[in-house]
Amino acid sequence: MRVGAEPARLVGADTTDDLIEAVRAVWASDEPWFVLGGGSNTVASDEPFDGTVVHVRTRGVDRLDDVDGRVRIRVAAGEPWDDLVALTVAEGWSGL
Numbered sequence: 001m002r003v004g005a006e007p008a009r010l011v012g013a014d015t016t017d018d019l020i021e022a023v024r025a026v027w028a029s030d031e032p033w034f035v036l037g038g039g040s041n042t043v044a045s046d047e048p049f050d051g052t053v054v055h056v057r058t059r060g061v062d063r064l065d066d067v068d069g070r071v072r073i074r075v076a077a078g079e080p081w082d083d084l085v086a087l088t089v090a091e092g093w094s095g096l
Helices: 016-028 081-091
Strands: 007-013 033-036 049-056 061-063 073-075
Touching: 007 016, 016 033, 016 049
Parallel strands: 007 049, 033 049
Antiparallel strands: 061 073
């Protein structure tokens, strides 16, 4: 398929602060930008991307206060889906 030309610039964001900083920087620039999650369901063009790709790599799952018998969680944008599903199964949580 020969897909997946490289962007002019790739920025990895491992923390929320890194992500905010990276996105603010590209918003302030005149260059094109793209925010990429895990990328497993993404097909990139063969044409080079003349801009910045911000790769979201934040991780973490926090259990919040339960409300009305329901478990609430906050999940970082870069948390892998399979890991999240495995956690909910291991904890006995349903309805994700």
